[in-house]
Amino acid sequence: MKVTLANLLCFTVLASSGTSFPFERKTGVGKEKRVQYAAWDDVNVLAHGLLQLGQGLKEHVDKTKGQMRDISAKLKVFNGTVAELGKQTQRLQEDSEALKAKAQGLEDRESKMLNMSSELREKAEELLRERQRVNERMNKLEEKVDSMLQGESLETGSSNFSDARAIQWLLEAQNRRIDDLVERIKQQQEKLDKQNVRIRTLQSLIQVKNERLLLKRKEDDIHQNGSSEQRDSPNALASDCHEWFLRGETVSGLYTIQPSDSQPFEVYCEMTPEGGWTVIQRRQDGSVDFDQLWQMYQTGFGSLTGEFWLGLEKIYSVSKGGEHILKVQFSDWRDETQAIKYPFRLDGEENNYSLHILKSPADNLESALDTDAVGLPFSTRDKDNDQKNDLNCAKHLSGGWWFSNCGRSNLNGKYFMSPPPKQRHQRKQGVFWKTWRGRYYPLKTTVMMIAPAEIENKS
Numbered sequence: 358m359k360v361t362l363a364n365l366l367c368f369t370v371l372a373s374s375g376t377s378f379p380f381e382r383k384t385g386v387g388k389e390k391r392v393q394y395a396a397w398d399d400v401n402v403l404a405h406g407l408l409q410l411g412q413g414l415k416e417h418v419d420k421t422k423g424q425m426r427d428i429s430a431k432l433k434v435f436n437g438t439v440a441e442l443g444k445q446t447q448r449l450q451e452d453s454e455a456l457k458a459k460a461q462g463l464e465d466r467e468s469k470m471l472n473m474s475s476e477l478r479e480k481a482e483e484l485l486r487e488r489q490r491v492n493e494r495m496n497k498l499e500e501k502v503d504s505m506l507q508g509e510s511l512e513t514g515s516s517n518f519s520d521a522r523a524i525q526w527l528l529e530a531q532n533r534r535i536d537d538l539v540e541r542i543k544q545q546q547e548k549l550d551k552q553n554v555r556i557r558t559l560q561s562l563i564q565v566k567n568e569r570l571l572l573k574r575k576e577d578d579i580h581q582n583g584s585s586e587q588r589d590s591p592n593a594l595a596s597d598c599h600e601w602f603l604r605g606e607t608v609s610g611l612y613t614i615q616p617s618d619s620q621p622f623e624v625y626c627e628m629t630p631e632g633g634w635t636v637i638q639r640r641q642d643g644s645v646d647f648d649q650l651w652q653m654y655q656t657g658f659g660s661l662t663g664e665f666w667l668g669l670e671k672i673y674s675v676s677k678g679g680e681h682i683l684k685v686q687f688s689d690w691r692d693e694t695q696a697i698k699y700p701f702r703l704d705g706e707e708n709n710y711s712l713h714i715l716k717s718p719a720d721n722l723e724s725a726l727d728t729d730a731v732g733l734p735f736s737t738r739d740k741d742n743d744q745k746n747d748l749n750c751a752k753h754l755s756g757g758w759w760f761s762n763c764g765r766s767n768l769n770g771k772y773f774m775s776p777p778p779k780q781r782h783q784r785k786q787g788v789f790w791k792t793w794r795g796r797y798y799p800l801k802t803t804v805m806m807i808a809p810a811e812i813e814n815k816s
């Protein structure tokens with residue numbers, strides 16, 4: 358096209374110069390008529406040349422317009438993609454910043470205990486590098502677009518869209534890359550979650566260790582003061598299973614404890630990851646007769662390694678020092694298990710060992726053992742303190758329990774192997790928890806245990 362244009366211009370210039378010379382010369386000589394004719398021919402030639410030039414220009418402009426329209430449509434599409442890319446990039450940025458913040462938080466909290474944070478930092482840095490790469494690619498793209506725009510205004514003649522195709526290809530590659538990154542961030546998040554769980558576990562272990570240290574310091578103080586407190590020797594007994602736990606005992610079994618204002622006695626301690634529970638009752642095989650009188654329920658009976666009732670006086674002395682939790686576990690004959698926890702307080706003998714559950718039952722399951730503000734006194738066959746006026750629940754059923762009416766729960770009833778007696782009047786004397794397996798289902802095993810309420814504050 359350029360060549361054609363140049364030729365046209367050249368032609369026009371030649372034509373005009375060829376006509377103007379004779380015109381001037383002949384005018385000077387004075388042969389006016391001949392000169393007029395010659396000039397007219399020249400004008401015709403000139404006009405023809407101009408017409409051709411105009412047509413050439415018009416064609417050229419039309420073609421250029423079409424190309425411009427084409428390119429601007431492509432640019433619009435590209436613009437959209439760039440905007441989308443920008444958005445995704447920002448999201449990536451936010452994600453990686455959140456990740457970085459998390460990694461930072463983890464590092465601060467656990468740098469002494471764990472070295473996972475350095476791994477995390479590496480990951481975050483890798484993400485940042487990835488971001489850098491994306492940015493570089495974006496810059497390159499921008500350059501390309503710029504040069505394309507410039508090329509368009511200068512080089513209007515040539516039609517070359519291979520640049521546009523290259524950009525499209527690059528964008529697709531970029532999109533795939535971003536998807537990949539998002540996926541990796543997701544994986545990173547999952548890893549972080551797992552690590553958080555681990556950190557929480559470790560934190561609770563640290564708390565236990567701190568408690569142990571505190572206790573040790575307290576004991577050292579007492580020892581140094583040489584005071585006449587109960588534990589004035591390094592071999593002093595723990596006051597309950599949780600204290601043994603805090604002193605480093607982690608194996609369940611028999612321990613001797615000495616609650617304040619009490620003689621030492623042996624208990625079975627159930628050691629769990631979060632603390633030590635003092636077991637106060639266990640049923641598992643029917644080897645011990647639980648149909649006992651008040652005095653036996655007061656002092657306790659059975660074998661600590663088998664079935665037993667620890668005794669109301671001992672339970673009272675262990676639990677009187679502060680808020681405690683009662684945990685009740687039972688299993689049925691399909692070996693399914695259930696556990697319930699109650700914050701509670703137990704009165705002493707002067708109030709017939711009344712039980713106070715310190716929160717109203719959260720669900721139906723818990724409601725089988727509930728007390729009002731006054732508390733629920735303990736009853737045996739020979740000491741009827743239940744809330745039924747016309748009936749002695751302990752006599753009507755079996756064993757000793759915090760009976761309200763006679764039908765909600767009794768974990769000290771008669772032990773029945775499977776299958777239980779068919780007669781209802783026999784079966785109702787069994788070990789039952791009405792709101793779990795029902796009034797007439799004799800449970801397979803039950804365990805009751807207590808621990809200071811602080812044991813719950815850890816999880």
Ligand SMILES: *[C@@H]1O[C@H](CO)[C@@H](O)[C@H](O)[C@H]1NC(C)=O
Nearest residue numbers: 429430432433434436437440
């Ligand atoms: C591209 O988008 C920007 C703003 O997002 C706008 O200013 C510009 O005019 C757009 N260009 C085209 C060719 O659509």
Ligand SMILES: *[C@@H]1O[C@H](CO)[C@@H](O)[C@H](O)[C@H]1NC(C)=O
Nearest residue numbers: 468469470471472473475476
């Ligand atoms: C954590 O890792 C870094 C290097 O990855 C190492 O220099 C440092 O000693 C490690 N710290 C601990 C407590 O393991």
Ligand SMILES: *[C@@H]1O[C@H](CO)[C@@H](O)[C@H](O)[C@H]1NC(C)=O
Nearest residue numbers: 515516517518519520521523
């Ligand atoms: C189009 O551009 C490419 C490189 O961008 C170049 O190799 C090619 O020769 C150009 N085609 C035309 C027709 O100008």
Ligand SMILES: *[C@@H]1O[C@H](CO)[C@@H](O)[C@H](O)[C@H]1NC(C)=O
Nearest residue numbers: 575576578579580581582584
């Ligand atoms: C030990 O004695 C000091 C001062 O004599 C006192 O402040 C501290 O409370 C005592 N510690 C205990 C555990 O009695």
Ligand SMILES: *[C@@H]1O[C@H](CO)[C@@H](O)[C@H](O)[C@H]1NC(C)=O
Nearest residue numbers: 707708709734739740741742
């Ligand atoms: C404790 O039980 C006895 C016998 O059942 C009863 O006489 C007494 O009033 C009870 N004491 C309290 C404080 O409820």
